[in-house]
Amino acid sequence: MEKIVHSLKSFRYTKEIRKILSEIQPGFRDKHDLNSIFKDLYEKKIISEAEFMAMETKMLLNRFTLLMEHQFNDLNCGVYLYDEKEKKLWNGSSSRVEPLYNEYSHGLSVINDIPDGDDIPIYGKGVIAITNVEKGEDIISLNHKRDLLKSSYKSICCCPLQYNDKMIGHTVLFSKEIREFTPDDLNSFNRYNELIEEKLAKMKAHLLSVIK
Incomplete structure (x- = not known):
């Protein structure tokens, strides 16, 4: 906590903020204190309005992944933002996803995930469950x-x-065991996504500008 607070109080906009945001854990107990720090930095004009909104949105996504992992036991949850211009994915919140996969997915080109004649990846069309990836x-x-x-x-x-x-x-739920996702699982997953969609739609550009 002290390391994050010190960095936030002293930084001017550099790549350090990307590192700070990636280190904020979904279960971070002092998140309310951190929100106060963000607000204080903004009011003192140490960070811009866009950076402040990006931090707030990052905290929202972290709380969302924590909620998902609580509801779906033994699963990891990741939120991925789609850059329609570059046809790439960027990690919005995935701190509990395996580091190897986080490295792979951040800035991932998804051109090959877009069906012929379409303009968005296939997982942008509806819920898709894959029981056995192998x-x-x-x-x-x-x-x-x-x-x-891997x-x-x-x-x-x-x-x-x-x-x-x-x-x-x-969003993606990851399982390290073969898992059959039930219709109830899929419906619940979709409903939970609705909790963040409107807010995220408004803040997506701000968050992408910081995490890319």
């Missing part, structure tokens, strides 16, 4: 199997984040 022959398994398995993930479930029919990104 044996999967779907586009997601084929494109990402190697890195998922990170010990055997099953995944992807759910789009969208608002006003526009893709914001998607």
